[in-house]
Amino acid sequence: MDDIIDPLRSVDWEDIDAVEHATRKALTALTGDRRPVRQILLAMPARPDLLKLCEHYDILDKIVLHDDPSGIRLRLHVFLPGYFDRPHNHRWSYASTILRGEYRHYLFGDADLDEQAGPASLKALVVRQEQTGHAYALHHTMVHAVVAEPHTVSLVIRGPAVKDRFLVMDRRTGHSWWQYGASTEPARSAAQKRMSIERVSEITTWLRDWDLF
Numbered sequence: 001m002d003d004i005i006d007p008l009r010s011v012d013w014e015d016i017d018a019v020e021h022a023t024r025k026a027l028t029a030l031t032g033d034r035r036p037v038r039q040i041l042l043a044m045p046a047r048p049d050l051l052k053l054c055e056h057y058d059i060l061d062k063i064v065l066h067d068d069p070s071g072i073r074l075r076l077h078v079f080l081p082g083y084f085d086r087p088h089n090h091r092w093s094y095a096s097t098i099l100r101g102e103y104r105h106y107l108f109g110d111a112d113l114d115e116q117a118g119p120a121s122l123k124a125l126v127v128r129q130e131q132t133g134h135a136y137a138l139h140h141t142m143v144h145a146v147v148a149e150p151h152t153v154s155l156v157i158r159g160p161a162v163k164d165r166f167l168v169m170d171r172r173t174g175h176s177w178w179q180y181g182a183s184t185e186p187a188r189s190a191a192q193k194r195m196s197i198e199r200v201s202e203i204t205t206w207l208r209d210w211d212l213f
Contacts, residue, residue, distance in 0.1 A: 001036050001040075001066055001074075004026050004029050004030060004036075005026070005066060005068055005070075005072060005074070007022055007025070007026070008022055008023065008026060008070075008072055008157065008159075009068070009070045009072065011023075011159070013092070013093045013159035013160060013162070014093070014139075014162075016093060016137050016138070016139045019093055019095060019137045019139075019159065020095060020136070020137035023095035023135075023137060023157045024095070024135060026157060027095065027097045027135055027155060027157065030074075030155060031097065031099065031155065034212070034213050037065060037076075037155075037213050038213040040065045040066070041063070041065075041200070041204045041207065041213060042204065044063075044197070044200045044204075045197050045200070045201075049067065050064050050065070050066075050067060051195070051197065051200065052194065053067060053073075054194070054195035054200060055193045055194065055195055056193060056194070056195040056196070056199050057080075057193060058080070058082075059079070059080045059081070059082050059083040059084075060077065060078070060079055060080060060083055061077070061078040061080065061195065061199070061203055062075055062076070062077055062195075063075060063076040063078075063195070063200065063203065070160060071092075071159065071160025071161060072157065072158065072159060072160060073157075073158050074155070074156070074157055075155075075156045075157075075158065076153065076154070076155060076156075076203075076207075077096075077153065077154045077155075077156055078151065078152075078153050078203055078206070079101070079103065079146075079148035079149070079150070079151065079152040079153070079154075080150065080151070081150040081151075082150075083103075083146070083147070083148040083150075083152075084145070084146070084147045084148070085145050085146055086145060086168050086169060086170050086171070087106070087108055087119065087122055087143050087144065087145045087168070087169045087171065088143065088144070088145070088166060088167060088168045088169065088179075089140060089141055089142060089143050089144075089166050089167055090138070090140045090142075090158075090166050091140060091161045091162065091163050091164065091165065091166050091181055092140050092158050092159045092160060092161045092162060093137065093138065093139050093140045093158075093159045093162075094137070094138055094140075094156055094157060094158040094159060095135065095136065095137040095138070095156070095157050096130075096135065096136060096137075096138075096154045096155065096156045096157075097133070097134065097135035097154065097155050098130050098131060098132050098133065098134050098135075098152065098153070098154050099132065099153045099154060099155055099212055100132060100151065100152060100153040100210055100212060101132065101148065101149045101150070101151055101152025101153060102129060102130060102131040102132065102148075102149050102152060103129075103130050103146045103147060103148035103149060103152050104127065104128075104129060104130075104146065104147040104148075105127070105128040105129070105130045105144065105145075105146055106124040106126075106127055106144060106145045106146070106147075107124065107125055107126040107127070107128070107142060107143075107144050108122050108123065108124055108125060108142075108143040108144060108145075109125050109142070109143060110139070110141045110142060110143075119169035119170055119171045119173075119174055119175065119176050120171055120174050122143070122169060122171055130146075140159075140162060140163070140166075143167075143169070151206070151210075153207070153210070153212060161181060164180055164181055164183070164184065165178045165179060165180045165181070166178070166179055167179075
């Protein structure tokens with residue numbers, strides 16, 4: 001895994017063209033030979049350092065496969081039935097490739113927004129159908145939203161965090177709010193979404209049954 005991550009440590013994560021170029025090579029390597037990811041999944045019960053970073057929600061599971069000292073993380077996302085998210089940007093730039101399924105991807109533009117911004121005024125500038133095999137890179141300022149088909153799976157490489165909060169906008173209610181990183185999150189909230197070993201095992205079984213890992 002280190003030989004795949006190492007070239008990404010020197011990438012300028014503000015340069016999304018450079019990010020796409022470098023992460024495309026890494027994602028191609030990870031999907032071409034899936035044994036390293038399989039080994040990490042099977043070893044997860046003995047990796048409390050990774051397990052504590054994995055999150056389970058009603059409509060999404062996030063498994064952290066690698067947490068690099070540089071701030072780079074490798075994650076698997078499994079989108080569950082009913083998944084959609086509100087327009088938001090991120091604390092970090094990232095790249096993703098779709099391993100199974102597909103999702104509708106709405107891109108609203110570069111946002112230097114604050115909580116006074118009007119969600120109702122958001123207009124999608126690009127709409128994409130991200131299908132199995134598709135890959136892309138997204139700058140942390142881009143506001144986007146996803147509506148996923150059940151059990152879509154993506155492999156994500158996220159760069160180092162460059163800010164401590166990101167903006168979420170709800171076009172239905174007209175409200176927007178800041179969300180913060182785990183370092184400022186109450187312990188109870190973190191515990192509620194922390195993934196159990198049993199859940200990791202269940203997802204690993206799904207991934208094997210789907211012939212992904």
